[in-house]
Amino acid sequence: MQLETYISDLLYRYDCVIIPQFGAFLTHRVSARVHETTHSFYPPKKALSFNEQLQTNDGLLANYIAEVEKVPYLVAVEKIAKHVKSIKSYLVAGETIAFHNIGDLILNTEGNINFEPSHHINYLTDAFGLSQFTSSDISRELHKEQVEAIEDVIPLTITSEKRKNRPYLKYAAIAIIALTLGGFTASKFYVNQIETQNQLAQEAANQQLDIKVQEATFVIDNPLPAVTLSVEKPSGNYHIVAGAFRIEANSDKKVQQLRDQGYTALKIGKNRYGLHEVVYSSHTDRLEALKALRTIKRTHNREAWLLVKALD
Template sequence: MQNYRLHRSCRTAKMSYLCSMENIAVHIEKLLTRHECVIVPGLGGFLSYRESAVIRGLQMQPPRRSIRFNALLSYQDGLLAEAVMQSENVGYKAALAIIEREVLAIRGSLGENRAVQFGRIGRFSSDGDNAILFTSDDCSFLPENLGSHPVYLKKLSPLARPEDAHRNIVIQLPAHGGRAWRYAAAIVFIFMLSLLAPTRVDKGTLRAFMPCGIPEETRTGIRPAQKTEATRMETAVPDAPATETVETAAVARSVTAKIAPAATSAPQRPASADRYHLIVASLPSRPLAEKYIGEQTSFPQETLRIIECDGKYRIAAASFSTRRDALRHLDSIRGTHSAWILCH
């Protein structure tokens, strides 16, 4: 009877130890779902870290979280004690006493070279030097590991047979397609010629937008007047009276007088005219240009004039006969006004 009571008391103490240890493991499992590190004072710390995907042969392990144990982390962080306080409805010192009792029980089992299963987290064991060894389980209780089961890959068959790798590929063009190829070649030849053809440039438009630093050279000259000679044709009519001959000569003189003015060349602008204009504004219409002159206070209004060129109405503050004079005047007002030189 006495032996039965002793055996029953030992069995009750063992069950109490296992239940208490399971409760501690459950607390740590819940804490690891919210924290990356949970420390058990006097035992060590459990660390949660992320592993990358791994391929081993035909098995692919998706990314998941694993748990490691570090026996050097033995200080009190308060997480486990707070969980025990809320679960057991005890104070802080009582929670620390429960944790300390469980740590002593685990170390006692390891000292007897017995392995200890610590819930779903892993398994503790010891080596010959009394060092604590920890083997992690699959940690399926972590939220990031839900559904992350290994994937087994199927071995793929070769894409091409060795005898097909050296097979020659022959492309035959239809015999009746020679005319189509000639047409295509002609189209390509015409297209290449169009790319090499010169492009006409409107010099008047280009000169309007030419910067003042690169003036265009223009050569002016007076084309010699062409001499027009009127040829008088006299027709001899045997029976015509003398009065008809006089009228024919008068008509010839009048025709010569009318043709002579048309043969003279148009008057040319003298080479000494002011061709370089200092432009201070460019407007799209004449009314806007006149309004600009009326509102202008930076320059005397009597010196401003409108120059129409290529559909633009430009305001000239001054005009010069040489480019050097225009540039000298432009440098004198460049700091206060935005201006440029037009060669027109």
């Protein structure tokens, strides 16, 4: 039994997955951050940890295994217990237990389990499509400090008497003021150029992200004219997603196609990328939704997936 596969599936949707009589994998959200030394930008993510004290069976993992493997709940519980017993024996023998895409477990000298999380996967669905990138350092000339230094060396205070006797000082002062203003203007222009360049780079990155998201959805080459559908309000927080469309007419067409095939297809609004989401159905019961998802994957669309989202 690939226990880590089931745990990994659940970590996308839940913040705590308990392995009965062993411990629990926990997640907490970490905001996006910038490394000041390497100038690397990291997207938000779910950070993983392990708590050996949480061992009481809450039914989540066992129910999921029972549904996926089509076995009774008690059989799933027995399978977990047998797997946990095997894991503990390996830990006692000093071996490291590697949970794929989750992390490594090892027993320390005090008899407690140490956990080293894996960084190969981000379980935060809100950060889908976002990856780490590095930006080059931007150096700016400090024109203001240079002007202040010039003013300290060459003061601009000129008396009337000096202007009468030595008029060339007037032109020298005008020249210095012009140079100072020119320095400020050049500095402002330089900073504006940098900000404009950064804005263009950000827009290009956003455009690339939109293209990737659009490529990951259903694409209809010949959209029909917009039609008006009478769609009932979806109920439940578990939605089996059929696709997402940038053009609303395409989403209407997809809803009609699925309804013609016997599905209770609905539109559930726009996602964070502005795409119109279409679902096969919505469910109030998680197990019922998982069962329907497996059927759709097997008979109609292997790319369908389960979205857990409370609708307004």
